[in-house]
Amino acid sequence: MQNMQNKQIPDIVVGRLPSYLQMLKRLKTAGETNTSSKELGLKLEISAAQIRKDLSHFGEFGKQGTGYSINYLIECLEDILHVNKVWDMALVGVGFLGHAIANFQGFNHHGFQIKCIFDVDPSKIGQFVAGHIILDISELEKVIRKLNIQVAMITVDADNAQDVADKLVRAGIKSILNYAPVIIKVPSGIQIQYINPIIKLQHMTYYLK
């Protein structure tokens, strides 16, 4: 039953796996060696049944009566999510946000490594940020292809994000994390995710007076 990725697993299920992995790593760091769907569920505020059902799409990782070995489940989830390697990334846009993200260490600690940084502004090109020289966006396709990078982050403004995304896709990028507050069209097969704190805040103020 292991690794039967044939049945087209719902994306919403895949989207929950990283949080399971994150919690397992926290438990491991805290010195735990075993856990259960019940414990994970309590900590993640997800029902135990849902966690078991989600995992069951990918195989059988637990032992009845015992639960899950934390080390083993971490290994399995890292395999499933393909995060048992370091992913190289490109970053486009060195405004304030891009600058901040270039310096953010959280990516490195989780297997994501910025390899090249681009901007369109001639006054920025050639400058250094977070140990990387800022490259001209006209070199984007050449450099990304040469470095064989598949993951990129967009930190340009809303008006330029689609254009940058198109360039990234042409360069062979397969996954885009977009910080610009705009929906981006990508061909099927290209992954895109959004980071938009304003939308999250506005969602919450609905419930305030």
Next chain:
Amino acid sequence: MQNMQNKQIPDIVVGRLPSYLQMLKRLKTAGETNTSSKELGLKLEISAAQIRKDLSHFGEFGKQGTGYSINYLIECLEDILHVNKVWDMALVGVGFLGHAIANFQGFNHHGFQIKCIFDVDPSKIGQFVAGHIILDISELEKVIRKLNIQVAMITVDADNAQDVADKLVRAGIKSILNYAPVIIKVPSGIQIQYINPIIKLQHMTYYLK
């Protein structure tokens, strides 16, 4: 039929409204005055029927045959989401991430204004960041109560996030935007949202080879 908030509107519906508002503002900036569920749907990659259905929970804002007046729908959505005012915010944690967020101008441009910043580190307290003096976290409750702040952002590490959230709730905070990679428990009635780019990246690498 206007403003019948009796029927308990699904949170997932509320969560889509900010993106509708964002797109409407973009269309307005671009000089448009009218739009339709069809146009919005195309731009947001959401079905026109879903947009109409979502809006219908709150009232009737369009004209059959004509569509929506952009200005009017923006006003209505701002009313619904309570973003037709400036919300004061507190920020807790002045590590690299907190520093970056304190300087991020995007919040100000959308009606969210940082009013006070806290940290636990004595070497940081008293320093200035983004024009605000960093206050001792021991003053958190007093200051937040005095300023009557309802919205806060957490940018401390995972191990301290729950503790900070508890302090914030005790201080009267009602909505929390949490950047720490951990699920936080809050009493019912308190809103919490998460920003977690690592999880988004790991979601996407599932589809990569």
Next chain:
DNA sequence: AAGTATGTGTTAAATTTATCACAAAAGTAA
């Protein structure tokens, strides 16, 4: 060794969410 408690993976039921299809309204043009 027997009995109890725990926890899995699976199947079935219930709930939530999204889509469809259409009557009615509003504009346009002959």
Next chain:
DNA sequence: TTACTTTTGTGATAAATTTAACACATACTT
């Protein structure tokens, strides 16, 4: 006016997702 087009708002329907129920396996207790 009348015919035609567009687009809304909304019941009805379909799909997706979550929750609950269950049978079996393992571990612990006495």
